Amino acid sequence: MRILHLAFAYLASRPLLTALNVAMLALGVATISFLLVVTHQAEERLTRDAKSVDLVVGAKGSPLQLILSTVFHADVPTGNIGLEESRPIAANPMVASATPVALGDSFHGHRIVGTDESFLALYDARIAQGRMFAAEMEAIVGADVARREGLAVGAKLTGAHGLAASGPAHGDHPYQVVGVLAPTGTVADRLVITSVESVWHVHEEHAPARPEITALLLRYRTPLAAAMLPRAINATTAMQAASPAYESARLLDLVGVGVETLQWFAIVLMASAALSLFVALNSALQERRYDLALLRTLGARPAALAALTLAEGVTLLLAGAILGFALGHGAAHALGWWLAEAASWPVTGLAWAPGEAVLAAAVLAIGALTCLVPAWQAYFSDPASLLARR
Amino acid sequence: MLEIRGLRHDYAGRTVLSVPSWDVAKGDASLVLGPSGSGKTTLLNAIAGLATPTAGSIRVAGREVTGLAPAARDAFRARHVGLVLQTLHLIGVVSVRENLRLAQRLAGSPVDDARIDEVLASLGIAGLGGARAGNISVGEAQRVAIARAVVNRPSLILADEPTSALDDANCAKALALLLDQAAACGATLLVATHDNRIRGRFERRLEL
Ligand SMILES: Nc1ncnc2c1ncn2[C@@H]1O[C@H](COP(=O)(O)OP(=O)(O)O)[C@@H](O)[C@H]1O
Ligand SMILES: [Mg+2]
Numbered sequence: 001m002r003i004l005h006l007a008f009a010y011l012a013s014r015p016l017l018t019a020l021n022v023a024m025l026a027l028g029v030a031t032i033s034f035l036l037v038v039t040h041q042a043e044e045r046l047t048r049d050a051k052s053v054d055l056v057v058g059a060k061g062s063p064l065q066l067i068l069s070t071v072f073h074a075d076v077p078t079g080n081i082g083l084e085e086s087r088p089i090a091a092n093p094m095v096a097s098a099t100p101v102a103l104g105d106s107f108h109g110h111r112i113v114g115t116d117e118s119f120l121a122l123y124d125a126r127i128a129q130g131r132m133f134a135a136e137m138e139a140i141v142g143a144d145v146a147r148r149e150g151l152a153v154g155a156k157l158t159g160a161h162g163l164a165a166s167g168p169a170h171g172d173h174p175y176q177v178v179g180v181l182a183p184t185g186t187v188a189d190r191l192v193i194t195s196v197e198s199v200w201h202v203h204e205e206h207a208p209a210r211p212e213i214t215a216l217l218l219r220y221r222t223p224l225a226a227a228m229l230p231r232a233i234n235a236t237t238a239m240q241a242a243s244p245a246y247e248s249a250r251l252l253d254l255v256g257v258g259v260e261t262l263q264w265f266a267i268v269l270m271a272s273a274a275l276s277l278f279v280a281l282n283s284a285l286q287e288r289r290y291d292l293a294l295l296r297t298l299g300a301r302p303a304a305l306a307a308l309t310l311a312e313g314v315t316l317l318l319a320g321a322i323l324g325f326a327l328g329h330g331a332a333h334a335l336g337w338w339l340a341e342a343a344s345w346p347v348t349g350l351a352w353a354p355g356e357a358v359l360a361a362a363v364l365a366i367g368a369l370t371c372l373v374p375a376w377q378a379y380f381s382d383p384a385s386l387l388a389r390r
Numbered sequence: 391m392l393e394i395r396g397l398r399h400d401y402a403g404r405t406v407l408s409v410p411s412w413d414v415a416k417g418d419a420s421l422v423l424g425p426s427g428s429g430k431t432t433l434l435n436a437i438a439g440l441a442t443p444t445a446g447s448i449r450v451a452g453r454e455v456t457g458l459a460p461a462a463r464d465a466f467r468a469r470h471v472g473l474v475l476q477t478l479h480l481i482g483v484v485s486v487r488e489n490l491r492l493a494q495r496l497a498g499s500p501v502d503d504a505r506i507d508e509v510l511a512s513l514g515i516a517g518l519g520g521a522r523a524g525n526i527s528v529g530e531a532q533r534v535a536i537a538r539a540v541v542n543r544p545s546l547i548l549a550d551e552p553t554s555a556l557d558d559a560n561c562a563k564a565l566a567l568l569l570d571q572a573a574a575c576g577a578t579l580l581v582a583t584h585d586n587r588i589r590g591r592f593e594r595r596l597e598l
Pocket of ligand 2: 388430431432550
C-alpha cells in the first residue's frame with residue numbers, strides 16, 4: 001500500500017530522530033527483558049535445586065551460607081560436624097532420608113562432593129555411562145563437568161584444595177572416573193561425586209581424630225517434621241538446621257530489591273521513550289500539516305491520514321520492541337557465556353520468561369496510546385481551513 | 391459542467407462568499423477574480439467538496455456536491471477534480487513519480503507509469519520522475535503540481551493562485567501550460583487569482 005510506503009519515507013527522511021526513538025525504546029525493553037529472563041531463570045534454578053532437600057544440618061553460622069555451600073554449592077561451608085553427632089538425626093523416624101556431604105576440594109572449579117548413593121536420588125540423577133563409585137578414589141561426574149572437561153569413563157582427575165579453581169593440587173591422590181551422569185538440570189550437573197571415605201582419604205594427613213562431614217541433607221517423611229525438627233536441632237545440639245526453601249526465598253527477596261530498583265529505572269527509561277516518541281510524532285504531524293491537507297485534496301480519507309500517522313508510530317514501536325527483546329536476550333546469553341566460564345549459574349538468552357508477554361503487551365499498549373493522539377489529530381485535521389489560510 | 395445557485399459561506403456568522411448564480415460550460419476556461427480575502431479559496435474548496443457551504447447548491451457534471459456523503463465526496467474529488475494549490479505543495483520526502491503515483495492510487499486507479507511519463511514529457515520535465523520532490527526548483531515544482539492535477543484526466547481542474555508568485559515570463563508560461571493541459575484532457579478549468587496580469591487571457595470571469 002502506498003500509505004505504508006509514505007510512512008517509511010517519512011521515517012527515512014529523518015534518520016537521526018528515527019534511530020533515537022528506536023534506541024530509547026529498545027534500551028527500556030532490553031533492560032526489563034534482561035532482568036525478567038535472568039531473574040526468572042535464577043528463581044527457577046534456585047527453587048529446583050532447593051526443593052530436593054527439606055533441611056540441611058551443618059555447623060553453626062549463617063544459615064544462608066550453610067545452604068549456599070551445601071545445596072547450591074556456591075559459598076564456603078560454615079564448618080564441619082561430627083559424623084557421630086549426626087547419626088541420631090539421620091535415625092530420627094521423621095526423617096525419610098539423610099545424605100551426608102563432605103566438601104573441601106574442587107576440580108577446575110567444579111566441587112568434589114563426598115557423599116553416598118542417596119545423593120543421586122535427591123536430584124533424580126541417572127548414570128548415563130559407566131557405573132556408581134564403589135572403591136575408594138572412584139568418582140562419577142555430572143553432565144556439565146564431563147562435557148566441559150572432556151571427561152569420560154576411565155579418565156583421571158586431581159582435586160585441588162579449596163573450592164576456588166586455583167588451590168594447591170592433591171597430585172598424589174588422583175580420582176578415577178567410573179561413571180558420567182545424565183543431565184538433570186540441577187546443580188548435580190556441575191559436581192564431581194565420590195564417597196565420603198574418598199574425601200577423608202585425600203585429607204588423611206590433616207584429618208581430625210574423629211571423622212567429620214560438612215552437612216547432612218535431609219528429606220522429611222512427614223510434613224510435621226518441618227515444625228519440629230529444625231527447632232529441636234537448633235535448641236538441643238551444637239549443630240544448625242536450615243531450610244533451603246526458606247533461605248532461597250530470603251535470598252530472592254534480597255536480590256529482588258535490587259532487581260526492583262533496576263526495573264523502576266527501566267520503567268522510567270520506557271516512559272521517557274514513550275514521551276520522546278510522542279514528541280517526535282507530534283512535531284512530525286505539525287511539520288506535515290500541509291502534506292496531509294494535500295493528501296485530502298487528492299481524495300485520501302481521514303482514516304488514511306490516521307493510518308499514515310499510526311503506521312509511522314507502530315513501525316518505530318515494533319522496531320524498538322524487537323530490537324529491545326533481541327538486546328535483552330543477547331545480553332542474557334552473553335552473561336550465560338561469561339558465567340559458564342566461572343562455572344556457576346547456567347543462564348540462556350534463548351528462553352522466554354513468562355513476564356515478557358506482559359512486557360510486550362505493555363509496550364504495545366503504551367505505544368498505541370502514544371500514537372493514538374497524533375493519529376486522532378490527523379483524522380480531524382481540516383484541509384479547507386489550512387488551504388484558505390495561505 | 392458547473393452550476394452554482396444561491397451559494398453562501400459564513401465563518402462565525404460573517405458571510406465571506408456569496409455567489410447567487412454561475413454556470414460554466416464543459417471544457418471552458420474561466421477566471422475567478424478578486425482581491426485577497428474575497429473568498430476565492432473558499433469557493434474552490436466548496437466546489438472540490440473540501441468544505442460544506444452554509445447554503446446553496448453546487449452541481450458538477452450533474453452531481454450535487456453538497457449533498458454527497460463525506461466518503462462519496464472524497465471519492466468524487468479524487469476521480470473528477472484536479473487541484474493546483476497556490477503553494478504548489480508536493481510531498482517532499484518521496485520522488486516526483488511517487489507524488490504522481492499517490493494521486494493515481496488515491497483516485498482508485500492502478501499505478502500507470504506510462505501515463506506519468508506521458509504527462510511529465512508533455513510538461514517538458516520528462517527526466518524529473520526520479521528526483522526527490524523536495525529537491526527540485528520552484529519552476530519544476532510548478533510543472534509537477536500541474537502534472538499531478540491532470541494525471542488522472544479530471545473533468546474539472548481548479549487552480550488557486552497558480553501564478554501569483556511568479557515573474558511575468560514564468561507567469562505566462564505557467565498559464566499556457568495549464569491551459570494546454572486542461573485542453574488536452576478536455577477538462578473544464580477554473581483559475582482563481584488576484585493577479586490582474588492574467589485577466590486578459592480569459593473570456594469568462596467571475597468577480598468576487
Ligand atoms: N477556517 C476559517 N475560519 C475563519 N475564517 C476563515 C477561514 N478560512 C477563511 N476565512 C476567511 O474567509 C475569508 C475568505 O478567505 P479565502 O477564501 O481564503 O479568500 P481568498 O482566497 O480570496 O484570499 C477571509 O476573510 C478569511 O479570513
Ligand atoms: Mg486564497
